[in-house]
Amino acid sequence: MRVVNIPVNFEQRQLVVPGTLLAEGRYQPGFNVYQDADKYFASIVGLADLRNDLISVIPLRGCYLPQPGDIVIGKVIECIPTAWMLDIRSPYQGILFASEYLSKPLNPMREDARKYLDVGEMVIASVIAFDRTRNPSLSCRDHNLGKIQKGTVIDVEATRVPRIIGKKGSMISMLKKETNAQIMVGQNGRVWISGKSRDDEAYVAAAIKKIADEAHTSGLTDRIREYLVSNRR
Amino acid sequence: MATEKLISDDGIRNDGRKIDELREIKFDIGVLKNTDGSAYVEWGRTKILVGVMGPRESHPKHLALADKARIDAFYRMASFSVEEWKSPAPSRRETELSKVIREALSPAVFTEYFPRTSIDIFIEVLQADGSTRCAAISAASLALVDAGIPMRDLVASIAVGKVDGQLVLDVQDKEDKEGESDMPMAYMPSKNAVTLLQMDGQITQEEFARSIDMLKKGCLEVYRLQRDAIEAHFKVSESSNEEA
């Protein structure tokens, strides 16, 4: 049987709100779209997007939900004998087992986990597993991951992270090139910046906040480059 | 008891409105800095701030639900919101309203997306001038949208009252106190779902049917204002269509 699709109800990148009827017929519901019989509705405020027959909504607001493979920046909020609990700006706290942080096993009878990582310290980690029924488990066993020893960390809205990174990493490469700072963007909306001085870091932080504020405006990469050049010290 | 008439002979209410006319309603979104989502509404002289926190870890933990998020609403009135100074301790009325507001909003939210978490809706009535629960529900919907919480639809709400024997839309304080009945409703248009319905006072079945009709029309009007507010807020901050 051939199902004829009625054209979708929206223009590409149109602003939609929860309850907006996006289409009727046979489509694939993507992110932030729900189906009721043969109708497709937005479930979140965002920009509607159609790729082939896949309808989704690019969120403008929302919390961070971990996905395996994500790089996140977490703050230690609790030390339990063989693991640390991390605030990762998500409804779910991350858990970092000692075996995923230290290269050797930790014997809680002999050593205090806080010796390695204490409450209030921050780490860059990757998400290994998460399914919403258990807390996301994290790992620091990779290059560039581990405790933050220098620099600073700023918070941005998690929905803005794709713009800070840019298409194929274009924005973040430009930022690094223009400022000579080290930058790591956590998918959870935390950004680590390490520059030559505190002033340098404040300069990079201001640029990143500008990207987050103007995330969905056109010509952003050029505007940020101009901003960096005219504010360079 | 009413000493003066609340509706004039040519059908004008004491605040100048027609029988089926809403007060001026102004929604603002994203007005608070420490919440995940927020909204402010001025509904005639009624002024309400709503802040949403969550989804976040449930406190205390044993209250967490294994299969969905737990929603809580806290409706509170500021001590200076009414004519007489009101003690800041929560009253029985505030407790009941918190419950019905929670139940009016819950059907809209995809709570199953966030098991074991809490979504807290804090409502602060800064000035009360009738229909505060309706204004609170309508504004809370927008605060939930602002928090990026997945929802089936917005929830819009309004009240119909009986005043001088006539049905009037969008009851203000004087009409509520001196009128014969008050009937608030909350409604999710795309699902044709009534999520709150209360009534006090005496009305006939015919008046009930007409009330429902007026309530539905009124809710759709509020719904349109809610959607306009969302578009205005997010269009300003996201002005173009560049590919991300």
Added chain:
Amino acid sequence: MSARIIPVVKRKQIIELSDSGKRTDGRSLTDYRNIEIIIGDIDKAEGSATVILGGTRVTAGVKFEIGDPFPDTPNEGVMQVSAEFVPFASPEFEPGKPDETAVELARVVDRGLRESKMLDTSKLCIEPGKRVWICHVDLYILDHCGNLIDTAALAGLCALLSAKMPEAKVKGDTVELTGKKLPMPFSGIVPINVTLAKIGDKLFADPSFEEEEVLDCRLSVAFMQKGDDEKSLMLCAMQKGEAGYMTIEEVTRAVELAKLKSQELRSLVSSKVNING
């Protein structure tokens, strides 16, 4: 829960940046954030004001109630300041009774207003020994981005200055409200509270939320002045808060700085509301 844990990297950043006289939001150490004052936004209250300092937002309302005088001051009305922390103002605020932070805040604001004698409470008496006006100044903390004390003190002050009191007439055993509103019995004195945070070895005026998270301690100083008469400038309340300490030299420096800042804030208030009673 997690918000209360001080991020180690943050404190280091704030201290090191302050060595070159800067702050993370671009201010100098002595700058206040932008201040917006809205007068009379709650028209059901006898007086009201909303103050937005940076992102911190407090709405204050003044309401009158007839009540009993205190036994030791039978001929005086009562001014009572209280604070409500609305849970959406911060993830750390829980619904329920005011906690010690809310109580401290209300009492610090109360002391500043009361000790300045800006309000002549003897004029709030309706019937000596029997009935007086209770003037509630209620502070609603709506958004917390740091320096609640100064924001709440400004809001309470502006709400009070904008207030009108109801007229009451004693008729035999009863009191009758005439429906008329009378000017408040002000003395023309205006107290202004200024809070300084100590972080490392520096003083920060108007601490932001992230600065409060990492501070050692704070000092709030209220300066009062009658009208434009700078000679009448006096201290009228002080409060040190949080667990750290200041040296005597730091306290002296803080008071000096608070005096300068209080002048700035007072002229801002006088541009928004009549301070001469």
